[in-house]
Amino acid sequence: MSVTQRRMRKAAAVALVAAVALGAAACSKKEEPSGGDNGGKIKLIVDSFGEFGYDELIKQYMASHPNIEIEQRKTAKLDDYKPQLVKYLAAGTGAGDVVGLEEGIINEFKAQPDNWIDLKQYTGDLSGDFLSWKYDAGKTADGSKLLGLPTDVGGLAMCYRTDLFKKAGLPVERDAVSKLWPTWDDFIKVGTDYKAKTGKALIDSVTTEFSAIMTQLGEPLFYDRQNNVVAGTSQSVKGAWDKAVQMINAGISSKTATWSEDWSAGFKKDTFAVVACPSWMLGIIEGNSGPENKGKWDVAAVPGGGGNWGGSWLSVPKQSAHPKEAAELAKFLTSADSQVAAFKAKGPLPSNLKALDNPDFQAYKNPYFSDAPVGAIFGAGAKTLQPVYLGPKHAAIKERAFEPALQSIEQGKVAADKAWTNALAEAEKQAK
Missing domain, CATH: 3.40.190.10 (Periplasmic binding protein-like II)
Structure with a gap:
């Protein structure tokens, strides 16, 4: 040859x-x-x-x-x-x-x-x-x-459907929407109000909010700076977990696993009205929602203020x-x-x-997102973003331990306490 x-x-x-x-x-x-x-x-x-x-x-x-x-x-x-x-x-x-x-x-x-x-x-x-x-x-x-x-x-915001908010009798202007949820508890109240008026869930899955809240609360997350796994004792991980469980119990999640085929299809089926939205999510939302939903999305502030995801x-x-x-x-x-x-x-x-x-x-305004001034929205805090230390297997622990555990609660398969134990055990396996 x-x-x-x-x-x-x-x-x-x-x-x-x-x-x-x-x-x-x-x-x-x-x-x-x-x-x-x-x-x-x-x-x-x-x-x-x-x-x-x-x-x-x-x-x-x-x-x-x-x-x-x-x-x-x-x-x-x-x-x-x-x-x-x-x-x-x-x-x-x-x-x-x-x-x-x-x-x-x-x-x-x-x-x-x-x-x-x-x-x-x-x-x-x-x-x-x-x-x-x-x-x-x-x-x-x-x-x-x-x-x-x-x-x-990954500067954070929340992307939302203005047409679905209007049907629910909620404000649709971005500043007014931002004022609806200065805290995550306020966000949950909006979700319960939305569900009462529409019969539908406000968000896709609590896993996205879990990630956002965890980074807001700050390190240590899954690891300390010596690369010891500290997920079980991290106040940020437990705080984000508890808030996510609170959202599940309030019934504001559509239980749609992020990145799944159902999730991608859910953007066109009006399955949910809000997605936790780091800047890089804008293109993904546009791609999944399609040209028929141009101008129906807008961008509001994230509850809790700030944060860096991605x-x-x-x-x-x-x-x-x-x-x-x-x-x-x-x-x-x-x-x-x-x-x-x-x-x-x-x-x-x-x-x-x-x-x-x-x-x-x-000065850039995104035409797909109702001409939202995304340059100003995301750029305002970009220079003041604080890095959070992520250990060697951070992504694996988040995506293969904690997200599946939260999804098991959403699906009604596992009780919250047991799911937490499962998440910690799987985190130790993923860290090896």
Whole structure:
């Protein structure tokens, strides 16, 4: 067998693994490994989850770099994305040239710094461009290497359906809606009022409110800063849990598991009227709700005030065949102008300081969300966001221990006390 034939067979096998594991939306149409050359061009693959808002930016980059071809592989759920990335890194092949790392998983991947290139060797020191805590969180523990360039931060708000509020006899103007729920107890009262008038639940699932409340209450969450699992003694975790159970008991949840097919369909079926809404959720809501619901959504303040849920970094695996070009692409995608464009496209809140100061960002109104001044809403507190320490397996503990436990209460399968015990036991397993 010739060298060319062996390469073609190996490339096809890698593409098949990616297609099966990441799904149709994420798979590569090219039978080439990540970082391969294509028709004389350098091919780069960008792996991401959710919606980073990069579609037009990538077209723009390729137009100005005719020697570069870029393929996006998108995965809807982080819980599907992470294990596939782990497999790629273990195999030493298959990962994108630029990969997104979410705040709940980055510490786990940073624990193996040899898997990643030091971006500073290609990008230089960009510390002055970003929120300082966000930039520092992309470094190794000793601060010697930069493994991730900051993308977004997760400033919080609440997205709501104005038409459904109107039918329920509730205020629909965003400032008036914000005044309805200065606290989470007030929010629950709105939910019970909404259900009494419509017979429907106010929210999708308590898991989203659980995440929001937990970050508002502050660290320690699932881990302390020495990476000990402290979920069982954390006042923030227990406080968020108790409030979520209170919501379930009040009957304001539609019991629709976030990211499920029913959840995606629920946006068009009016299954719920409110979604806890970090900035990056805007594009997901728009995608699920469809063009027929344009102008029916708006954005109000989050109960309890403030909070930070979500946010990511772009990293380059050491296995990339073109680390220099990949790092330059990551630098472009995280630049001030690109972060403003991504925000306007899909909602990720910039972490780049020049982006946050950009008049186009500050003045931007989202036409899908009733022309809500989302630049002002989300940007107002972006520079004062306080980071919360997330341990190595934060995402796994949240998504595989606490969220399923809360969903089991919602579904009436397990009593709250037993579900709490189950969550803590599963958290210990996920932390290993």
